[in-house]
Amino acid sequence: MASNDLGVSGGAPPSSSEELREETGTTTDARARTAGDYTWSVRERRLTAPPQRGWGLLSLIAKKAGGSFSQEPEDMVDYSTPDRVQCNLSAECQAVVREVFADLAPTEVVDYHVHIVGHGDSGSGCHLHSTTKSWLHPVKRLKSAIFMAAAQVPDMDNGDVQYISRLLRLVEYYVPAHVLNEANTGYLHGKICLLAFDAYYEKDGRKNMDRTTLYVPNEYAYQCAKEFPDMCVAVGSVNPYRTDAIQELENCAANGVTIIKWLPNSMGINPKDEECTPFYEKLKELNMALLIHVGDEHTVNAGFIDDSLGNPLLLRGPLDHGVKVIAAHCASEGKCRDIDNQNQVVECFDMFLRLMREDRYKDLLFGDISAITAFKRVGYLIRLLEATDIHDRLMYGSDYPVPAINLVVSTKKMARYGLITQAQRAAINELYDFNPLVFDLACKRLARGPNGESFPPAVFKAHPKLPIQQPTASPSMAGPTNS
Secondary structure, eight states: OOOOOOOOSSSSOOSSHHHHHHHHOTTOOGGGSOTTTOOOOHHHHHHHSOOOOOOOHHHHHHHHHHOOOOSOGGGSEEOSSTTSOEEOSOHHHHHHHHHHTSSSOGGGOEEEEEEOOOOSTTSOOOEEOGGGGOTTSHHHHHHHHHHHHHTTOOSSTTHHHHHHHHHHHHHHTSEETTTTTOSSOSEEOOEEEEEOBOOOBOTTSOBOGGGOSEEBOHHHHHHHHHHOTTTEEEEBOOOTTSTTHHHHHHHHHHTTOOEEEEOHHHHTOOTTOGGGHHHHHHHHHTTOEEEEEOSOOSSSOSSOOOGGGGOGGGGHHHHTTTOOEEEEGGGOSOEEEETTTTTEEEEHHHHHHHHHTOGGGTTTEEEEOTTTTBTTTHHHHHHHHHOGGGGGGEEOOOOBTGGGOTTTBOHHHHHHTTSSOHHHHHHHHHHHHHOHHHHHHHHHHHOOOTTSOOOOGGGGSOOTTSOSSOTTOOOOOOOOOOO
């Protein structure tokens, strides 16, 4: 999926993707290499990748469900003739864009939740579970195809390059300055936080790739942030059951990382496990936060899934050690056991609100609003808009490529629930065709609660208590650790 040169050993990169696969293998673990070995160039790989193949039959089916885009992000405005700029957005769509950014500059936007994924076909070190690529598991295969189609990846070959290339273009061509009546030409954009994703580890420290649905090495996120510092920020991922977990946290910090991503349901992590105590102590020492999925998980489940590990009340583990936690999606899907109260079955979202309103966690617990416009979550979006007492601890996330999936986000349902007007719906649907990242932002900026409640502009900026990069760090690509 993403765009990379992801080259291998320190000399010149292989001359073709075939040679690269020969040297690295399609599921190479980047952590087995030395720092000097992991020296790919995202820019170079994008330039040297073979041409993208056309959409096959499966891809065409997945494209309809995933992301049927007829426009490119750079085509919102034609700047080829500076004295005669041609805008390809309708007047109504331009008006909505101006409303979205009336009190928020595009350059201020920070998206805390953006996924990078890949097959490892270009030496990226990424990995997807074999069942996601096999017709012996048709449901998982089709789900994977839909997910990738939303990211405009039509085939498995060179998928890493296609994924990251598309994502970088969505950021680079975010909002035309012309539409905002800016004097300058070109496009304005903020930053996206790219999430690494660690493997499943047994409690004895053994990596279990059979139980790993998705793996994205930290070095991949580092490299994107290093080569595109005006657009990308690296978010690390370290499974606390790794034997070298502390060392890898230090490596993340050396590369400017301030946030560590967990998806306990898929990674097999219990946040209340006492074995995590040294990990939490190191996080606090390094002033790092945890971005933890809470609630049910339906996407990253091919290798392992245990939704009981997504119980928001398990966040008391890191919180009680003084670690800052961002509850991804605000636990806006699924039910869990109220382990505070006789294990009654309750809504995960209610447990999230309980924690957010406990005084002892007011400087520690935050929530991101990623995926909150998904059709299954819209009811919780209304409740979140109404919860104005916690808005100062919410931050923006898109969960890309999720908002690009046709089947997931329903503006029709948002309009039916009164979150947006029919006129706004038509305009943001037009935005979706050009740029699903801007579409996602518009959905959340325009959404209104029953009494006119909305998310304040500060939600969509870098949170003052959650810096996105270490203050003194530079993206130096400190060497990976071995595991």
